[in-house]
Amino acid sequence: MKTVLLITYFFPPQTEAGALRPFYLGKYLKDYGWDVSIVTPPAPPPGASPPAPRGEAAAFKRILRKWPAFQILKNVRNSLVYFPDAARSWIPQAVREANARFRSRRIDALISTALPGSAHIIGAIVAKQQSAPWIADYRDLWTENPYRPFGHVRNSIERSLEVSVLRRAAAITTVSAAFAASLSLIHGRDDIDVIPNAGDPQDWQGISDLKPAAFSLCYAGRLYKGKRSPDLLFAAMAALRKAGDPAGLSVRFDFYGPEGEIVHEAASRHGVADLVFVHGVVSRQLVLEAERASAALVLLLRDDEAVSDEYGSKIFEYAGAKRPVIALGRSGSVLQTFLDRTGLGIFVSTADECAAGLRRLYERYRRGEFEPEYREGWSTFTAPALAERFAAVLDRICSQA
Structure with missing residues (x-):
């Protein structure tokens, strides 16, 4: 059985939705000929699921949030301190751990799944150092993400970083045809693989x-x-x-x-x-x-x-x-x-x-009707099917390496 190294910032027991896709890969890829070695932070990342403030703290936060200058200052601080994202401090540790895995066993390929974009930076570094075929998986868009709070200058700089980082990817996967179209424009390639999210x-x-x-x-x-x-x-x-x-x-x-x-x-x-x-x-x-x-x-x-x-x-x-x-x-x-x-x-x-x-x-x-009114012939995309699609991409890039 071949082995893939999976680099992911989010993984159970975290409750983030972003933990599910890598979890399903870790759970089901073995059914399609791929053992999985996972590199993820040893503890929930700081701020991954922060508790809601209460009492005076909540009231003070509400006051600050209504002050425009506070939000501007906060965005500037985040733009400077957390480049490219809050996971930046994990990069050196993850690279060391990934390289140690390569030394301790045979690893045939790697997958990084983002966001955060730092996961792809780790994937690019390790793929280069180990001359390994690499899949860059986009659960969400990176610099084209509409939830980013940054301005044009920061986005332009980070777009250049994204393009540079992804040049080494043997394959790029994402969750929808619309995301694939966006990624094709960013990276100048028309071979983006669409593998939807799934349920188990x-x-x-x-x-x-x-x-x-x-x-x-x-x-x-x-x-x-x-x-x-x-x-x-x-x-x-x-x-x-x-x-x-x-x-x-x-x-x-x-x-x-x-x-x-x-x-x-x-x-x-x-x-x-x-x-x-x-x-x-x-x-x-x-x-x-x-x-x-x-x-x-x-x-x-x-x-x-x-x-x-x-x-x-x-x-x-x-x-x-x-x-x-x-x-x-x-x-x-x-x-x-x-x-x-x-x-x-x-x-x-x-x-x-x-x-x-x-x-x-x-x-x-x-009336006692509490299930959806499903259309005839429809069924959900399942986690085993997701793993099977990834296994096919892994087999392809390994045969081309």
Whole structure:
């Protein structure tokens, strides 16, 4: 059996969504002829899942966040100190560890998966030092990522770095055709392999699949400092309750993740604080149990054309929960097309559409219908299939080396 070295900044027991794709590779590549040796930080990276501030600390943070000069200074500091990203201090350690793995056993290829971009820097250094074929996997875009807070000068410098680093990659993989098109322009190559994110049916073994006890909505994930916002959802919940609609009188919203103070503030603005429950960062097992216990699952997208090509990985986890999805974002998103094609849920762009969607979901829940209305012939992309696709790329680049 051949061996691949997998370089990843995120890996379980971290609860970050970015930990799942490398975890599935580590779990299933052996079924397709590849043993996996994993290089990852020995402990959760600082700030990977920070607890939400409380009390006076939370109040002080809210004041600072509303001061424009503070955000400008913070962005300048981050731009200078964390170049190319907060994982920069891990690079020397990871390179040493990777080279030690090559010395201790035969390794036939390596994969780095990003973000952060530092993972690709490590991959490029090790690939050069060991003359090994290398796959650079983009779970998210690097310098084209719409969630980056940096300006034009910083982005231009880092774009040059990205292009230089990736020149040595024997293959580039990513999660969607839209990302592949962007990467083709950046790197001047048309051989980008698309391997979607996946869900693992085994994740749900032992988790009850009973009718939800209440008309509860669940969101599990990050808000990216408010770039993903629950305001539209809360406005719809408030309008339904004010109108005396049964959906508005029955609904509750459960939030799992960091940045809970953003959720509290939004709920208070819309007068639905009593319907909103913030649970903070919990284990992945508890998240899956919460998703399965919900009547519907919420996806929040940034209201920006720049993210219209964004799928994310959460939709595949939600598919495993077997609960309908209500996604909120700008019309025209690829996720809107995906939901229409699969029957996994509904996509809304306005408060009125959201209210109508909640009414529809409530009526189905009231009738005891709490699974998605799947389109005939559709099935989710699974973690074993993801590993099989990566194994095929590994076999190809090794045969060309």
